[in-house]
Amino acid sequence: MKLVYSAMMQENTSLDEPLAPPIIIINQDDLDATATTTPPWEFYYTNEMLLGRSVPPPSRINLTGCDCLGGQCHLNKSQCTCYLKQESFTAGYGVTGFMYHAPNQTLKSNGLPVFECNSLCACSEQCTNRVVSRGRKIPLSLQKTPRKGWGVFARCLIPKGTFIGIYSGELLGHEESEERALKYDEFGRTYLFDIDWWYINQQYSRNNNSRSRKPCKYTVDAYHAGNFTRFLNHSCDPNSALTPVYIDMDDIERPLLTVFSKRPIQAGEEITFSYSGDPDFDDDEDEEEEDKEEEGEGGGGEGKEKEEGGDGDKGQGTIWRLE
Numbered sequence: 001m002k003l004v005y006s007a008m009m010q011e012n013t014s015l016d017e018p019l020a021p022p023i024i025i026i027n028q029d030d031l032d033a034t035a036t037t038t039p040p041w042e043f044y045y046t047n048e049m050l051l052g053r054s055v056p057p058p059s060r061i062n063l064t065g066c067d068c069l070g071g072q073c074h075l076n077k078s079q080c081t082c083y084l085k086q087e088s089f090t091a092g093y094g095v096t097g098f099m100y101h102a103p104n105q106t107l108k109s110n111g112l113p114v115f116e117c118n119s120l121c122a123c124s125e126q127c128t129n130r131v132v133s134r135g136r137k138i139p140l141s142l143q144k145t146p147r148k149g150w151g152v153f154a155r156c157l158i159p160k161g162t163f164i165g166i167y168s169g170e171l172l173g174h175e176e177s178e179e180r181a182l183k184y185d186e187f188g189r190t191y192l193f194d195i196d197w198w199y200i201n202q203q204y205s206r207n208n209n210s211r212s213r214k215p216c217k218y219t220v221d222a223y224h225a226g227n228f229t230r231f232l233n234h235s236c237d238p239n240s241a242l243t244p245v246y247i248d249m250d251d252i253e254r255p256l257l258t259v260f261s262k263r264p265i266q267a268g269e270e271i272t273f274s275y276s277g278d279p280d281f282d283d284d285e286d287e288e289e290e291d292k293e294e295e296g297e298g299g300g301g302e303g304k305e306k307e308e309g310g311d312g313d314k315g316q317g318t319i320w321r322l323e
């Protein structure tokens with residue numbers, strides 16, 4: 001059954017990540033023959049976002065693509081519209097250029113939005129600004145733990161800033177997510193994840209000249225549909241974090257929730273993140289120098305101060321509804 005489960009995961013994601021190594025199932029905890037040998041079959045395994053009843057299909061009316069040729073968007077900084085868009089959001093937070101290091105495609109900083117090149121861009125599939133869209137590359141296992149149920153484990157050393165997976169599932173509107181939360185509270189299920197990133201709130205506060213929090217418009221529910229990320233357990237000292245990523249999406253309230261390592265993760269180590277948002281807003285100043293070298297840059301971006309947040313919680317990503 002473990003092999004069947006592993007094959008099912010691979011089959012359901014073969015189109016969007018054909019090169020992803022299989023996820024293997026390890027169950028050292030089940031000593032008696034009647035115990036469950038695989039993770040539950042209760043959900044549809046997918047990397048995609050399925051739309052809830054009130055969620056419109058993605059609109060691409062305001063989506064733009066760059067005209068760069070080849071895979072070197074990071075070298076076309078004054079012409080690449082994706083580069084300029086990324087900078088307009090993140091230069092104020094000390095990150096120059098794209099959010100990925102050009103040579104190894106690792107994330108420069110957690111907690112900031114990423115705008116990847118998209119299906120309207122002329123650049124190639126090898127573009128340095130396409131990471132999540134190219135899918136998972138790292139080998140993982142799903143492992144039964146003694147006290148936390150199933151968890152996700154690294155099968156090789158994962159460098160800092162590596163893409164791990166999309167927190168996929170059903171994208172629900174506010175009303176539907178409230179209904180689900182009530183239902184799930186009865187059963188003690190916790191797979192709902194609000195998309196309420198600090199910069200969405202900040203924009204709302206600015207536009208409405210208010211310091212009140214914006215009601216959360218969208219929530220991801222990974223209970224009925226999702227992928228291995230629904231098995232990630234919580235830690236107060238996590239080795240990974242969520243990052244909002246926009247690919248074929250022009251609505252700032254609908255990023256993909258993606259998981260990236262925030263420090264090197266050893267082979268055999270459990271991969272975890274904080275269910276209540278990541279308090280570290282990692283603005284690695286030493287990496288800024290590296291970025292300039294990579295991009296042949298003379299300056300710019302350095303020493304800029306972070307903006308003041310509307311409600312002072314820049315470090316928070318999203319909030320998991322705990323029981």
Ligand SMILES: C[S@@+](CC[C@H](N)C(=O)[O-])C[C@H]1O[C@@H](n2cnc3c(N)ncnc32)[C@H](O)[C@@H]1O
Nearest residue numbers: 147148149150151190191230231232233234235
């Ligand atoms: C999204 S699920 C994570 C996957 C879960 N372990 C499973 O087997 O389905 C969240 C649930 O995992 C368990 N969990 C997550 N982190 C935990 C932790 N640090 N300690 C104990 N239980 C944890 C709790 O039961 C929680 O409701």
